Amino acid sequence: MADEAGQGITERGLVAVIWTLAGVSTVLLGGRLLIRNLVLKTFHLDDIFGALAWLLMIICMICSTLEAPLSYQYSAILIGETPMPPEAELESMTIKLRRWGVASQMLFWTSLYCVKFSFMFLYRTASGARSEYGKAWLGGMVYITLCYGICLIGVFGQCGDARYLWTFAQCSTPYVMGLDAKLIWVDYAFNVTSDLVVVILPMPVIWRLHMRLKQKLALSGICSLAIITIAFETVRTVKLYQENNNLTNLYSYLELLVSVLTSMLPSYRFLISPSDKDREYRRLFWTRITLRSYHSASSGYSMQNYDQTSRPAESQRAIHKGLETSQDVPPLPTGRNPV
Template identity: 25%
Template sequence: MDEPVFTMHARVSKPVFLGMLWAFTAVSFLFVLFRIVVRYGSFRRLYLDDFFVLLAWSIMLTTAIIWQIQGQVLYEIYAISAGTQSYTPDTLPKFLKFMRFIAPLTILFYSSLWCVKFSFLAFFFRLGSKIQSHRIWWYVVLAVTAAVWISSVADIDYKCSLGGLEDILIQCSDLRHVQYENRTFWANCAGDVITDLLILSIPVLMLWNIRISIGKKLILLAVFSATILIMAVAIIRVVINIDLDRSVDISWLYFWSFIEMGTAIIISCIASFRQLFVTSQNQHLYGKAAYRTPYQKLPNIGRKGYGPGESGPRGEGNTESQRSAVGATIVPLDVLYVRKEFEVANVPATKRPPLNREWE
């Protein structure tokens, strides 16, 4: 009866596990903090995607605190299994109490990961293209992403976490049950990667239709494609750890779970930094620039009439106001489009103004 419990071996040491756990939590916090400061400094407010990232990091912090406490019990069991620590009467009750946290910790993991996905979706919706097909595709991706999160939480083996001690020690160590549990890990990994690819397809469609240079498109696509790193970590988490016929090593599985959570939060913040730069230059990446040529507002410097505030002929004494008016109307050339047809006519030489005369 004790055999399934005390044949556990840690693939990652306790200092490495806890050190990595808090390192990713701290680093991701710095990225989140920088994101919030820049966002608030630029827009004087936070958006829905920012709150999703904050929620994802809060869940990660909660998970880290739980593991800091309950990880002591896990590594105590590893020590008993390795023969470096003696078995005591309270070992099994401790083990049962520890297993009670496995299902909630798994729910927190998927919830944190999916908060990052929903953050990306909210981010792209706010940028959103006005093309109806793009909007429809966004709603399709949202529905699929939500459905995969629900299924990932639903297929957790709650019986082997919240059940009795006999169920955990005997039934959950049965080969058929182990194979079923490992298949769910593979299925959830597939859902994780597929939803990431679907979310990545949204900015790809947008970039395909906007009128910016190829270089800028490639830069933006490279930034958004950083989510591929999250997919790589998700695959590594399962491929390295899961053997279909063997029970999963808890420390190794959650070691990579924390790496995936931290990486997802960091990548979501990096992707938003590029958008902040683009927004500051052109107000809206996927919108249309609404600049009008300000000819009517320019001072009358090309004729003899006096504009507002002019104090003498040719606008003398009003040089500073003219300069400020002209300077206020300057817009970036890359967003200014002028369409005007001009007719060129031969002008008699007698009517041409001398080149050295001032503007009248």
């Protein structure tokens, strides 16, 4: 179709896809924050980074939507659908697109790495104070942060020198084109290895936990969600390296959108988990949603009493004071995520 401008998808179709997925991510974020507020009565760093990743993703999608008309116009010129404009006009379009591109790439990488930090802080909260894991976690955080810095260097170094970003002649030389092709694979290598750190790091801890094999596999599956983004990153990088516009932009947006979306999913695990702790979380969540009194599996436990005795020490003091509760009710943890 003529209005695809060689990108393999129409401008309306592209906008519809990215905002549909952005809407799904928004709903999942709202549910995540509601769950944490009702069940844990607090938020952790993984929630903060998850919300920040969503916010930056939304801003990136706004920039992409505003950029789309110019991007399709430029692509139509490159493939010959639209007559070549005067040289000065083409140079102006190129610089304007690069300005949009630098802004979008900054938002893209920052949002993507906020997703990784969200997973890392989730692991930290779930693992507790394990000294042997703490060193590995710190090393992983340092490596992921370095990878983020390298990706940002690639954004500002795509013309060889940041001073030439807004200069058409200096950014169109054969040297710069060759450098750009190399930077694409450098970014890919560091981005994928940082994803693998997010996937592999919690595995030793998970498989040493005293739980059923089915639960270990479920937790490992949650930690392996980053593999999905590796697939999109691979396709996107190959398309960029080939300098083929066909669906290139769509793959780039999908990588970010799917990454943010999957970062919300661990918060919903307790809704389907068969463990006793997660069943208690489910009962508490639904009773607070319906504004009814919470009853544990063993005896009555009102929401009012739960709010007053959410910590084990406070629960023990409340028991000695004679509050209406049963001595065999296990206190629900408040310092951990329901994962």
